[in-house]
Amino acid sequence: MRELNVGMIGYKFMGKAHSNAYARVNMFFDADMQVNRKVICGRDEAGVKAAMDKFGWQDYETDWRKMIARPDVDVVDINSPSYLHKEMAIAAANEGKHILCEKPLAFSTADAREIVEAANKAGIKHQVGFNYRFAPAIVLAKQMIESGRLGKIFHFRGSYLQDYIISPDYPKVWRLDKSVAGSGSLGDLGAHVIDCARYLVGEIDRVVGMEKTFITERPIAASMTGVSATAQANSPRETVDVDDATHFLGEFKNGALLSIEATRFAAGHRNDMSFEINGSKGSIKFNLERICELQYYNAEAEEGFQGFTTISVTEGTHPYVYAWWPAGHVYGYEHTMVHEVFEFVQAIANDKPASPDFNDGLKCAQVMEAVDLSAQRGAWVEVDSL
Structure with missing residues (x-):
């Protein structure tokens, strides 16, 4: 080999x-x-x-x-x-x-x-x-949309909620420094939701947004592991120059409507990336903190038997699950990385385009820049104008 x-x-x-x-x-x-x-x-x-x-x-x-x-x-x-x-x-x-x-x-x-x-x-x-993109439930959602189970798509509403920087004593780590991170909640969290929106529904046409920094000064960081951090003893405070929370509305090129929220000030939410997609034939809901589940509502089901069904995305027929464990033996966050690497290796080995590629990174950058400009101007911004 x-x-x-x-x-x-x-x-x-x-x-x-x-x-x-x-x-x-x-x-x-x-x-x-x-x-x-x-x-x-x-x-x-x-x-x-x-x-x-x-x-x-x-x-x-x-x-x-x-x-x-x-x-x-x-x-x-x-x-x-x-x-x-x-x-x-x-x-x-x-x-x-x-x-x-x-x-x-x-x-x-x-x-x-x-x-x-x-x-x-x-x-x-x-x-x-x-x-x-490589969570089996999200790939299943993609397959359901492409097969027409949801019909014409009307809405994508998504959020990425975390809470680890709520304390004013949480130090100014690199993720809170614009010169190092580029942005705050928008680039750290919102980028994932933007990519899911594009992957599942299509290209975004225009956006209008707002950003907020709740704690404008923090102590200097001494160390950071994951998202846990400690401050220097008796540290002076430095200015925080990134967004703590960003909300924006948008419209897809296909006419569907978009709303996204990204914040690191949502108490009780450790790593909650969620979205709901509504179509003419049904809806789907996903929550990363329940990564093995996808909720599906079939609007065409018999009257009296309608309601959201929780699909346990752990069967061998589901995307990627065949390689792991028997049905009901759950997978987690780290498995999405293995799937990501597998697809990249296959693209190299078989000389085919990788996905998501740098063009997807560019499209996401355009959307984020449009959101930033919109927040500054207080007006709608067309994504393709950038």
């Missing part, structure tokens, strides 16, 4: 999730290439060396440029903070490496276009880390 050597930049939350995916993909799926965790990269030598040992990588580097240039690296996985994506992705493309880049692809539409141009010029395979 042909081998595929991966070099990965980043070793914290996403680095751990991606490492697990690379370790599991050949174990559970009949991928057409053997994936090797060749080299992991990070700036802190002690930290990246420890990650290499813990996550099962063969080697490590502290210089990402050196890692990208290595002849024994076929794929560059970028899960570093957002401000580094553009430079790293273009450098990797110029080296002829296939690229898996975490979302958001770039800070702006202009930056995303540069990345797309570099990737297209290099002729590489490229994919953006919109991993929720």
Whole structure:
């Protein structure tokens, strides 16, 4: 079997999730290439060396440029903070490496276009880390829509709710620094909902939105693991320059209506990405905190027998589930990453387009930039104008 050597930049939350995916993909799926965790990269030598040992990588580097240039690296996985994506992705493309880049692809539409141009010029395979597209329930929702079960689509309403930064003493971590993260709840959470909306319903035509920062100053961070963080002792406070919450309305090119909310100030919601889609023949509802379920309402069912049905998306006939466990043995968040990696490996092995690719990252960047402009102007903004 042909081998595929991966070099990965980043070793914290996403680095751990991606490492697990690379370790599991050949174990559970009949991928057409053997994936090797060749080299992991990070700036802190002690930290990246420890990650290499813990996550099962063969080697490590502290210089990402050196890692990208290595002849024994076929794929560059970028899960570093957002401000580094553009430079790293273009450098990797110029080296002829296939690229898996975490979302958001770039800070702006202009930056995303540069990345797309570099990737297209290099002729590489490229994919953006919109991993929720690979949740079996969401793929099932896609199949149901495409088969006509919902009829003509009228509405997509989605939200991504978290609560981990509600405390004013939660420190100013990199996700709350615009120069590093690019945006707050919109780019961190809203990007996933935007991608699901595009994946399931279609392209977005125009948007109008509002953004809010509830806590404008926070103590300086001392450390962060996942979303848990500690502040420096007796730390002065720094200004927060990203959105804590963003709401926006929109219209799809096919005429359906859109509403999306993204916030990290929703008490009781740890990682709640939810959406509902309403059509002429029925509706579907999904909640990430109940990842193995999809709710379906059939408007054409016999009168007196209508109502939302909860589909347990754990049968072997459901997307990706055949590779895992018997029916009723549930899967979780990490499985979406394995599915994502499997599809990327298959795209490389069989010389076919990856999906979602950098063009999807560009489309998402356009929508987010349109929302930002709308919030500043207090007016509708057409997505294709950017």
